[in-house]
Amino acid sequence: MTDVIAPGTTETEAPGLHLPPETDGHGPSGTDGHEEHGHEAHGPTGILKWLTSTDHKVIGMSYMITSLVMFYLAGIMAMFIRLQLTTPHASLLTFGQYNQLFTMHGSLMLYLFAGPFAFGGLANFVVPLQVGAPDMAFPRLNALSYWLYLTGSITMLMGFLVAGGAASFGWVGYAPLSSATSSPGAGGDLWIMAIALTGFSAIFTGVNLVATIFYLRAPGLTMFRMPIFTWNMLVTAILILIAFPVLTSAMIMLFCDRHFGTHIYTAVGCHAVSGAAIQGCGSPLLWQNLFWFFGHPEVYILALPFFGIVTEVLPVFSRKPSFGYKGMVFATMAIAALSTGVWAHHMFTTGAVLLPFFSFLSLLIAVPTGIKFFNWIGTMWRGHLRFDTPMLFCIGFLFAFLMGGVTGIMLASPPIDFATHDTYFVVAHFHQVLFGTAVFAGFAGLYYWYPKFYGRMLRENLGKWHFWLMFVGFWVTFMPQYVVGLLGMPRRVASYPSNLGWESYNIVSTVGAFIIAFSFLLLLINLVVSWRNPVPAGNNPWDAHTLEWFTTSPPPHHNYTHLPPIRSERPTWDYNHPDNLTVPHGKDAVHVKERVPVG
C-alpha cells in the first residue's frame, strides 16, 4: 500500500510546501496570524458570521454548543426524574409532568444531543480536517442542516409552553398511545414536527459527510489511510441515510393519523371509511417495526462516532498506531450491516416476531464489538500510556461500555428479555451503553479536540476532577438500577409500592445522579476558566497522529495552506517522527525498503 502514490501527491510533496509554521507543535502557537487571515479572507464577524457562515468549523461549533445546551437541559430533567423516584410516592411532580419529563429527557438526549453532537458537531468540524479538505462538500446544505436542527430543537422545547404540555408518550412514541385520542394536544404534534425537522437535518448531514469523504480527500489519502474516526463517520452517515428516512416518514404518517384520520397505526375506527364493519385496517405493530427499523441503526449511529473518538484518542495517548486498523474498519462495517437486521429485539415481548432470527443477529453483534474491544486493548498494549483527561475518559468508556455490552448480550436472549423487558434492568443497560459512548467517549472527544477548536487548552486538574466524579457517579447511579430492575421495577413509573424494598436502591441511584450533575458543573467552570485565562495550545499539543493536528489551532479559513505527505493513516505522526513509522506488516513488509522516511 505504501508504495502507491496517488496522482497529485507530488505537488504536496514539493520542497518548501510541506513546512508547517510549527512542526513539532509543542510550544505556544501563533494562532493570531491565522485568525486575522481567516477574517480578512472571509466576510463578517460576530453574530453575523454565525448567522451567515457556511464554514464547517463555525457550523460544527454551533452544532456542538446547541447540542450541549440540550444535554444540560435533558440532564436537569433527569435530576427531577431521580428526585421524584427517591421516595415511593413523591409529590414533587404530577404523573402528567413526570411523563412529560422522561419523554423529553429521552428525546433531547437521543434526537437533539447524542446524534447531533457527534455527526453535526464533532464530525462537521473534524472530518474535513482529517481528510485534508477545505470544507464540507456542500457548505450551504451544511448550513441548512444546522438551521433545521436548531429549528427542530426549539420546536420540541416549545411543547412545554402549549396547553396540555409537552409530549408524554415516551421518546419511542408508541402507537396508539401517540394517537390523537390517547394523547391530544399540540405537544405531541410539536414533538413529531421537531423530529421530522431534525430528521431532515440528519439526512442532509449524512449526504454531506458521504460526499466529503468520498470526493474531497487529500492526495495520497486512500480509503485505507483514513483515520478511524473518519471511517466511522462514513459508516455512520450511510446508516443515517438508511435509518432516518424511515423515521421521518413514520413521523409524517403519525401526523396524518393524528390530523387527517388515516388510521395507519390504529387498529379500530375504519368503519366510517369503509362502510363495513372492518376492523384492524391499521396496525399499532407497524409503528414499532418502522420506529425500531430506525431505532436500532440509530443506536449505532449514536455509538459508532464515539467508537471512532476512542480509536483516535487511545493511540495518541499510547503513542502507538491503532491496533488492528483494518480489522477495526471491517468490524465497523459489520456492526452497521448487522444493525439493520436486529430491530425486532425491541419487540420480543410483542409475541409477534421471529425470535431466533433477531436473537441470533443481536448476539452476533457481540463479535465485531468484541473485536473493537480487543483492538482498543491491543492499542494500549506495550504502549506508553499518558493519562491526560481525554485518555481518562476513554478508559472510563471501556469499563462503562463493557458493562453495558455484557448486559446487552443478556437482553439479546428473548427469555431473559421477557423477564426484564421494560424494567429498570433495561434502563440501566441502555444508560450504561449510551452514557458510556455519548458521554464518556463524547467528552473524551471534547477534551481531545478542544485545543484544536479554540487554540487553547482546557485545565487538566478540573478535567480530571470532572472525570473521576462522573466515573464514580456513573456506577453509583446505574448499578442499583440493574438490581431494582431484576426485582421487577418497571420503567416510566412516577411512583412505586413502598413495601417492595425498592426505595433504598432508588435513593442510591439519585445520589449518583447528583454526583454526575456536579461533575458537569466542573466542565462549565473549566470552559469559563479556559476562556478567561487562555493557555495557548499550539498546533499539536497531544503529539497526535492525524491530519487535523498539522494545521494551526484554530485552523485557518480553508483549513490548510499546505499538507504533509500522506503515506499512512498517521501523516502528522509520520512527519514529526520519521524514524518511528508504523512497523510494516504482511505484504507491506515486502516493500519496507521502498518506504522513504519523510523530512
Place this chain on the structure above:
Amino acid sequence: MALLFTGCTLPTFGGYKGSTSQGRTEFHLWQGFFITGIVVGGLVFLLIVWTVFRYRKSSDAIPVQSQYHTLTEIIYTAVPIVIVLVLFVFTVLAENNVDAVATNPATEIHVYAFQWGWEFKYPGGVKIIGQTTQAPTVVIPANETVRIDLKSLDVLHGFYVPAFNFSRYASPDYYTTFDLNALHTGTYRGQCTQLCGLYHSLMFFNVKAVTPAQYDQWLHAQQALVRSQPGSVPKLPSGVNSSAPAISTNSHSGGDPSSD
C-alpha cells in the same frame, strides 16, 4: 441445558427463581448468561486494568510502532463466535420451552388490559375487573397449564409478573397467547410495564395460584353466581367505580371485550 443448571446450588444472581415452569427455564438461562458474562466480562476487565497499570508511561521513549498481530486477531474473532453460538443454542432451547403452547390447557383465561386496569374473563361468563384503586386478583390453578389470551382494549400495555420472569405486550390489534404453569400455590404481584398514559404507574394486578381442586370449586361458585344474577359481574372488587380516577370511566366502557 436443564441438566447443566438444575440441581446446582448456584446463586440466583438477583433474578427470581421463577414460580412457573416457564419462568424456571428462564431462570436457568439467566444463571448461564450471568456466569458467562462474569467470566468473559471479568477477563476483559482484568485485561484492561492490567494493561492500564502495566503500560503507563515510564519514559519519553517511543514504543515499538506495531499495528497487527494476525494470530491474536483471529483468536479474538473466533472465540467470541463460538461463545455466541453456544449462547444462541441455549437461548433457542429455553425460548422453545417458554413459548410452547399446550394443545389441551386445563384453563383458558382471556385477559384484557385497558387504561388503567385489567379484566380477566373465565369460561362461563365469570369476570374479574380491577383498576388503579383496587388491583384485581386473577385466580389460577397451580400445577396445571393455564392458557392466557391477551389483548388490549386501547393502547399498548405490558402484562408482567416479576416472579414468573415473564412479560408480554397487550396490543389492541391482535390476541397474543401464552401458557403459564405455576409450580406452587401463592400470590404473585403483577404490573403493567408498557407506558400506557397517565396512570401507568398504578396499573397493578395479582395472580393467585391455588390448588386445582380449590380452583374448580371457586370457578363453579362464581359461575353459579353469574347464572343466578345474569348481567351482573361477580366478584367485582368494591370501590372500583366509586373512587377511580375520573378520567378512567370512558376508556374501558366499550362494552363486552369478547365482541372484539
